[in-house]
Amino acid sequence: MTATQRLDAKAMSDAEPVTRKTFDEVMVPVYAPSAMVPVRAHGLDLWDQEGKHYLDFTAGIGVTSLGHAHPAVVETLCTQAEKLWHVGNGYTNEPVLQLARALTSATFADRAFFCNSGAEANEAAFKLARKYAHTRFGPSKSRIVSCVNAFHGRTLFTVSVGGQPKYTEGYEPLPAELLHIPFNDIDAARAAIGDDVCALVVEPVQGEGGVLPADAEYLKALRALCDAHGALLIFDEVQCGMGRTGDLFAYMGYGVTPDILTSAKALGNGYPVGAMLTTDDVASAFTVGAHGTTYGGNPLAASVALKVLQTINTPDFLARVKQASVTLVQKLEAIKHDYPQVFAQVRGRGLMLGMVLTDAWRGKAKDITKAAETQGLMLLIAGPDVVRLLPALVVSDAQIEDAQIRLRRALDVVLSAQ
Ligand SMILES: *Cc1c(COP(=O)(O)O)cnc(C)c1O
Numbered sequence: 001m002t003a004t005q006r007l008d009a010k011a012m013s014d015a016e017p018v019t020r021k022t023f024d025e026v027m028v029p030v031y032a033p034s035a036m037v038p039v040r041a042h043g044l045d046l047w048d049q050e051g052k053h054y055l056d057f058t059a060g061i062g063v064t065s066l067g068h069a070h071p072a073v074v075e076t077l078c079t080q081a082e083k084l085w086h087v088g089n090g091y092t093n094e095p096v097l098q099l100a101r102a103l104t105s106a107t108f109a110d111r112a113f114f115c116n117s118g119a120e121a122n123e124a125a126f127k128l129a130r131k132y133a134h135t136r137f138g139p140s141k142s143r144i145v146s147c148v149n150a151f152h153g154r155t156l157f158t159v160s161v162g163g164q165p166k167y168t169e170g171y172e173p174l175p176a177e178l179l180h181i182p183f184n185d186i187d188a189a190r191a192a193i194g195d196d197v198c199a200l201v202v203e204p205v206q207g208e209g210g211v212l213p214a215d216a217e218y219l220k221a222l223r224a225l226c227d228a229h230g231a232l233l234i235f236d237e238v239q240c241g242m243g244r245t246g247d248l249f250a251y252m253g254y255g256v257t258p259d260i261l262t263s264a265k266a267l268g269n270g271y272p273v274g275a276m277l278t279t280d281d282v283a284s285a286f287t288v289g290a291h292g293t294t295y296g297g298n299p300l301a302a303s304v305a306l307k308v309l310q311t312i313n314t315p316d317f318l319a320r321v322k323q324a325s326v327t328l329v330q331k332l333e334a335i336k337h338d339y340p341q342v343f344a345q346v347r348g349r350g351l352m353l354g355m356v357l358t359d360a361w362r363g364k365a366k367d368i369t370k371a372a373e374t375q376g377l378m379l380l381i382a383g384p385d386v387v388r389l390l391p392a393l394v395v396s397d398a399q400i401e402d403a404q405i406r407l408r409r410a411l412d413v414v415l416s417a418q
Contacts, residue, residue: 019049034373041068044392044399046378056378057391057403062207062239062352065266066311067392073269073307080303087299089292095302102309106248108257109277113286114297118238118264119153121274124291125260126157126199128278129232132285133198137230142176145192145200145231147183149209149383152201152236161201164209184214186221193225199232199260200225204250207239210386211347211354219256232259232282238274242266243312243393245350246322253349266393269308273301312393321393324400325350328389331404339411342368351395355387371410377403 020037036048044067046054059065066073080095087093100112113124126144133141146152148163159167160174168174177196181188183206193200200222206212226233235258240250242263247253249261259282264274274296295301311317329346332355336343345356357365365381372379382388391399 036373043067043069044395052376054373054376054378055399055403055406057389057395058378058380059266059390059392060270061265061380062244062390063265063268064270065242065244065393066269066308067394068270070269070311070394072311073271073304076303076307077271077300080300084299086295088294089296093297093299093302095299095306096297099297099302099306099309102306103263103275103277106309106313107261107277108251108279109261110280111278111283113276113278113283113291114302115274115276115293116272116295116301117153117274118236118262119155119158119274120293120296121238121262121264121276122152122158122161122201122234122236123155124276125201125234125236125262125278126161127291128260128276128282128286129199129234131290132232132282133230135285141196141198141230143179143194143197144177145179145181145189145197147202147206147209148180149183149206149212150180150201150203150236151206151208152203153238183209183212184218186218189218189222189225193229193231195229197229197231199234201234201236203236203238203240204254205240205245205349205352207352207388208382210356210382211352211388213347213349214254216254216256219251219254223256226259234258234260234262236262238262238264240349240352242308243318243321243350244352244390246318246325247350248313248318250349266312267305267308268301269304271301271304273297273305275305317393321350324391324393324395324397325353327397328353328391328395328400328403331400332389335404335407335411338408339415342411342415351389351391351393353389354382355389357385357387361385367414368410371414372407374413375406375410377406377410379407 038046040047044056046056103112146161150163152158152162157175163180181192204214235251237249260278262276267273332346336346342361343355344358348354363384365384365387368387369379380388
């Protein structure tokens with residue numbers, strides 16, 4: 001085929017409808033998406049190209065916590081879209097200032113930096129921690145300590161700080177002065193944190209690593225160790241924050257306050273936005289020009305995030321998350337009880353829950369989520385051995401009941417095929 005013929009063929013196929021097959025033809029192959037293509041959703045209800053209905057217990061991986069197309073968020077986005085989208089960092093804007101004020105008054109933080117994703121929020125946090133340590137203590141205080149199986153994003157820095165070698169293989173040379181320690185192991189943390197450490201970063205509830213909550217004693221010990229060695233404590237709340245655990249941020253439920261907190265995912269309910277929150281003292285290590293991003297905190301993102309925050313951060317909303325969690329955990333425990341050959345444990349906090357597979361079922365989490373999808377229930381995995389549930393925080397008791405029925409049906413199908 002000549003170049004012109006190839007262009008003609010491409011122009012012709014532009015007119016054809018896109019399907020899942022198109023993905024394999026035109027997308028860089030870093031994902032292996034489901035066979036169904038979602039086209040429309042409302043609340044926890046989602047429909048694919050064929051018109052088939054699904055109950056969404058993934059919330060776009062903990063993102064659409066208010067449900068799809070939440071009316072107040074849609075209204076906010078549309079209103080702002082007619083007013084002002086973007087101005088660039090030579091100007092500030094009203095929505096970003098309102099959002100920063102709301103986030104700082106709701107948390108330990110005095111200052112906010114905005115970006116577009118969880119990885120960027122963590123990237124900013126790690127750069128800030130290095131800058132802070134270097135300006136206060138000198139260039140040798142550089143080490144960042146993080147946990148095995150942690151996930152902090154996919155930029156080269158964040159993926160290197162994350163504790164999963166499968167994500168860094170092939171990208172060497174990696175950033176230096178990083179150290180990984182086992183999660184929830186106080187002795188390992190004590191051994192790792194010396195005066196050369198500028199920061200320790202941890203997810204209060206590990207998400208991608210298997211839905212594993214930190215022990216309160218562990219986080220308290222990390223706080224004490226960081227204080228003793230002049231290291232900053234960073235909580236990555238990209239997945240567990242914004243109401244997911246039943247507290248606005250997980251640190252509040254643990255009673256341990258970090259120096260830097262990162263948020264993204266549910267912060268924008270699907271509109272890309274990330275935030276790094278910190279104190280006056282730590283923030284002062286960043287001066288004009290030290291860090292930045294074009295889109296961070298643009299008026300569209302900021303107005304959406306402010307509406308999301310205002311909706312989630314009410315006592316009634318958060319109390320309902322805790323109540324829904326109790327109901328869902330009861331159902332999952334009953335499923336574990338009725339399918340003891342499949343499930344060994346139900347764990348997590350709030351509406352961030354994982355069902356851990358038994359040794360006999362090790363590696364088969366994806367088989368279960370696929371079977372669930374056939375039954376019209378969307379679920380996630382967290383590694384090969386954990387089925388993960390992250391329903392929108394607005395999930396009703398009826399939807400919880402519906403989900404457990406569909407999950408049981410899926411398990412029956414998988415078991416009968418054994
Ligand atoms: C998803 C996630 C990230 C990365 O967020 P992106 O928006 O994908 O860059 C970082 N940390 C945690 C804990 C996450 O779950």
